[in-house]
Amino acid sequence: MSRKKSPAFANLTRIMRDGYMDFHTRAANGAFVAWIAIIVPAEIFAGFDNVVYAVPESHAAMSAGRGVGAIQCEKAEKLGYSMDLCSYARIDIGTAFDNGKDSPTMGLGRPNLLVSDNNNCSLLVKWFDIYRREWKVPHFILDVPFCYGPQKPADTLYIVEQFKGLISEIERLSGQDFDMEKVRRAMEYTMEGLTHWKRFLEFAKHRPSGITVFDSFVQMAPFLTLRGTPQFAAHYKMLADETQQRVEEGDFPVPNEKYRLLWDNIAPWHQLRAMSKRLAEMGANIVAAPYTSCFGSLEGAHKLYPYKNGDDPLAYLARTQNNTVCPYGLALRKNALGRAIEELGIDGVVFASNRSCKVFSLMQLDEKMAVEKKYDIPCVMIDLDHADVRKYSESAAFLRLEALLENIESARS
Numbered sequence: 124m125s126r127k128k129s130p131a132f133a134n135l136t137r138i139m140r141d142g143y144m145d146f147h148t149r150a151a152n153g154a155f156v157a158w159i160a161i162i163v164p165a166e167i168f169a170g171f172d173n174v175v176y177a178v179p180e181s182h183a184a185m186s187a188g189r190g191v192g193a194i195q196c197e198k199a200e201k202l203g204y205s206m207d208l209c210s211y212a213r214i215d216i217g218t219a220f221d222n223g224k225d226s227p228t229m230g231l232g233r234p235n236l237l238v239s240d241n242n243n244c245s246l247l248v249k250w251f252d253i254y255r256r257e258w259k260v261p262h263f264i265l266d267v268p269f270c271y272g273p274q275k276p277a278d279t280l281y282i283v284e285q286f287k288g289l290i291s292e293i294e295r296l297s298g299q300d301f302d303m304e305k306v307r308r309a310m311e312y313t314m315e316g317l318t319h320w321k322r323f324l325e326f327a328k329h330r331p332s333g334i335t336v337f338d339s340f341v342q343m344a345p346f347l348t349l350r351g352t353p354q355f356a357a358h359y360k361m362l363a364d365e366t367q368q369r370v371e372e373g374d375f376p377v378p379n380e381k382y383r384l385l386w387d388n389i390a391p392w393h394q395l396r397a398m399s400k401r402l403a404e405m406g407a408n409i410v411a412a413p414y415t416s417c418f419g420s421l422e423g424a425h426k427l428y429p430y431k432n433g434d435d436p437l438a439y440l441a442r443t444q445n446n447t448v449c450p451y452g453l454a455l456r457k458n459a460l461g462r463a464i465e466e467l468g469i470d471g472v473v474f475a476s477n478r479s480c481k482v483f484s485l486m487q488l489d490e491k492m493a494v495e496k497k498y499d500i501p502c503v504m505i506d507l508d509h510a511d512v513r514k515y516s517e518s519a520a521f522l523r524l525e526a527l528l529e530n531i532e533s534a535r536s
């Protein structure tokens with residue numbers, strides 16, 4: 124029986140398309156344009172009347188998903204950028220220096236300000252700095268301390284001071300005034316959306332699971348480009364409600380679910396459909412990934428880190444700079460995986476060693492050994508690149524995935 128059409132997936136396409144249209148229209152009409160890294164808190168930009176932002180990493184993921192990732196990578200490589208650099212960077216450089224040609228969104232235009240951070244990786248700072256050099260655009264770099272445990276109060280203050288510096292810089296460059304009340308409103312929309320996002324992810328606990336990790340990968344997009352908006356809040360409510368209804372009606376993505384798996388690393392954007400279909404045919408469902416459950420949480424936890432009306436938005440945004448996995452030390456990563464394995468009843472873990480994202484991949488062998496020892500469940504390491512399809516072999520990956528399922532089966536018998 125095929126699944127019903129999903130209004131939430133249709134809505135995702137609509138709000139993302141409208142978001143890019145709005146970005147281009149406002150930029151063409153004189154809005155101040157920032158390009159930001161994904162961890163830069165977008166809610167800050169809501170404090171200005173006419174500032175729009177684009178997220179090159181999000182655009183790169185979308186390009187890979189639409190099958191043009193390798194095309195843009197090759198353009199960057201022809202300009203002399205190494206094939207060993209992160210494919211997000213190569214896709215963005217290829218798109219930017221070819222004026223948006225082949226992009227699913229007509230590119231991202233040109234920014235008035237670049238805002239990066241060294242939270243996820245230092246490559247990102249170097250990548251954004253190319254545009255500072257080539258286009259003479261100011262580049263604001265947020266320095267976020269690495270994350271070995273709960274953020275220290277001094278680190279929170281250090282980040283808040285940098286946010287204040289960023290706000291002053293935008294005021295100076297754009298001539299616009301900043302209004303903290305607007306940021307407070309944006310925070311409420313973000314929090315409402317995050318509450319529903321967590322509700323959506325909880326359906327992975329159901330047997331069979333109400334979701335696949337591929338659903339949550341796709342549904343992450345508004346986190347990057349629409350945080351702090353009514354559309355963000357409404358979309359995640361719609362998604363969680365729809366998933367709840369499907370579960371109640373017995374409509375599951377992998378109804379014959381025999382193997383519940385966990386994914387470790389960034390999404391394989393060019394393989395979402397092919398990989399999920401082939402796994403489902405084998406009764407395997409990758410139900411979750413720390414990469415998607417980290418939004419709205421801190422330091423490897425799953426539960427929502429709440430923002431209450433009246434809290435200082437900048438302090439909250441600084442504290443939540445510790446949400447993503449890349450800047451975690453090994454102990455936090457092991458905690459995040461362990462929590463998922465226990466809470467979701469995981470049978471095996473797929474460690475996707477990512478040729479692009481060295482910071483995500485470097486600790487995976489240690490994580491794999493730790494998981495095998497502590498939980499005594501089979502794990503496998505596959506090779507891929509999250510956005511450059513040229514560095515992925517489906518036959519090699521599935522040889523190992525099939526072996527993983529066999530190992531799970533023999534551990535049961």
Ligand code: SF4
Binds near residue numbers: 479
């Ligand atoms: S190397 Fe990893 S963290 Fe850095 S930009 Fe690429 S995907 Fe993001």
